[in-house]
Amino acid sequence: MKKTEYPIAIRELIAQLRGMPGVGPRSAERIALWIVQARSDQPEEIARAILSTRETVRPCAKCGFFTMEELCEICSDPARTADQLCVVEQATDILPLEKTSAFRGRYHSLGGRISPLDHVSPEDLRIAQLIKRIQTERFSEVILALAADVEGEATTNYLVELLKPFPLVITRIAHGLPAGGGLESADELTLYQALSGRTRL
Numbered sequence: 001m002k003k004t005e006y007p008i009a010i011r012e013l014i015a016q017l018r019g020m021p022g023v024g025p026r027s028a029e030r031i032a033l034w035i036v037q038a039r040s041d042q043p044e045e046i047a048r049a050i051l052s053t054r055e056t057v058r059p060c061a062k063c064g065f066f067t068m069e070e071l072c073e074i075c076s077d078p079a080r081t082a083d084q085l086c087v088v089e090q091a092t093d094i095l096p097l098e099k100t101s102a103f104r105g106r107y108h109s110l111g112g113r114i115s116p117l118d119h120v121s122p123e124d125l126r127i128a129q130l131i132k133r134i135q136t137e138r139f140s141e142v143i144l145a146l147a148a149d150v151e152g153e154a155t156t157n158y159l160v161e162l163l164k165p166f167p168l169v170i171t172r173i174a175h176g177l178p179a180g181g182g183l184e185s186a187d188e189l190t191l192y193q194a195l196s197g198r199t200r201l
Contacts, residue, residue, distance in 0.1 A: 010036060062133070064109030064126055065091045074098075074107060081105040083140040087130065087159065089113050089147060093183040097145065100192040105143075108133060113146060113155040122158060130159075134166055143198055144172040147182040160201050171198040 005011065010032055017028035035043045059065070060072035067073070074080060074094070084105030088094060091109045110125045134142065144159060146152040156172060163170050173194040183191065 059091065059109075063091075063094070063107045064111060065094050065107065079104075083138070084143065085133070085137075085139045085141070086143040086145050088145050088183065089152070089155070093145065096183050096186065096188070096191055097195065100188050100195060102192045102195040103143075105141075106137075106139075110155070113151045114158055115151045115154075125155075127159070127162070131162070134163070134168070139168055141169045141171060143195075144170065144201070145183065145195070146172075149182075152182075156201075170201045172201055173198045 006014070013032040013035065014025075014028045017023050017031050018025060020028075023031070056068050057066055058068070060067045060075055061070050062075045063072060065072040065074060069076070081104045084103070085108055086097065086103055086105060087108045087110065088097070089110055089112060091111075094107050094109065097103055097107075108126070108130050110127065110130070112120055112125050114120060114122055114125070133139075142163060144156050146156050160170055174196075186194075
């Protein structure tokens with residue numbers, strides 16, 4: 001006897017929702033059924049917001065943060081300190097640092113970290129863009145704010161060797177971050193202490 005299932009459209013919606021980070025099978029099913037049964041226009045409004053975001057939000061041409069223009073608000077702000085550059089792994093690492101108010105310079109997102117096991121090499125990251133910025137924007141200090149795990153350390157060491165020929169101070173944020181943890185899981189006080197206690201490399 002064939003078991004009863006949801007129509008193919010609902011099954012496909014559940015499958016798509018399950019592909020989202022943090023959404024398990026039960027959550028995907030609940031969300032899909034809410035979308036189908038909602039009596040308001042909210043599902044359509046969510047769909048429009050998703051499409052609009054996909055069409056209008058892009059990486060900043062300089063730092064890689066999210067923007068709807070060529071440059072993000074941070075890069076286009078003339079009040080920012082122009083001689084300090086903080087290098088992070090992902091664009092999502094910038095906001096946690098901004099919330100501490102401990103840093104008022106510029107940022108550069110690498111778009112990841114060196115990870116041979118995941119087939120991520122230096123050429124896959126925004127390292128060439130970083131070198132170009134250092135050559136043209138004349139920073140006096142580069143702060144490396146990468147995760148304190150194996151891949152983060154490998155990326156930090158690689159960048160230190162790459163940046164040594166340049167006439168600038170290379171520092172890293174202090175290890176107030178838990179070993180094996182990233183910036184997104186740290187609280188604001190920990191990030192503030194890590195930024196304030198950075199050490200020279």
